[in-house]
Amino acid sequence: MSLTKEYKAEVIKQFGASGKDTGKSEVQVALYTRRISDLTGHLQQHPKDKHSRRGLLMLVAKRKKMLNYVKNVNIDRYRKVIGELDLRK
Numbered sequence: 001m002s003l004t005k006e007y008k009a010e011v012i013k014q015f016g017a018s019g020k021d022t023g024k025s026e027v028q029v030a031l032y033t034r035r036i037s038d039l040t041g042h043l044q045q046h047p048k049d050k051h052s053r054r055g056l057l058m059l060v061a062k063r064k065k066m067l068n069y070v071k072n073v074n075i076d077r078y079r080k081v082i083g084e085l086d087l088r089k
Contacts, residue, residue, distance in 0.1 A: 025070045032063040
């Protein structure tokens with residue numbers, strides 16, 4: 001399932017500074033998280049889909065790099081994103 005315009009607008013509004021702020025790291029992490037959860041559900045139904053599994057692993061790596069960047073730049077923003085997305089406990 002792809003991300004809808006409504007969902008993207010909601011995420012941008014929640015994590016971005018303005019309605020057009022799609023480049024902010026927190027917005028990108030939130031969008032990656034949604035795509036990862038969608039792909040995880042797909043792979044539970046289709047366990048032999050190796051191409052989608054590769055895409056999932058690439059998305060996880062992108063999200064991890066982005067989270068490391070946010071953590072190195074501003075630890076408070078990192079903690080806020082982790083808390084709102086329930087990524088780590």
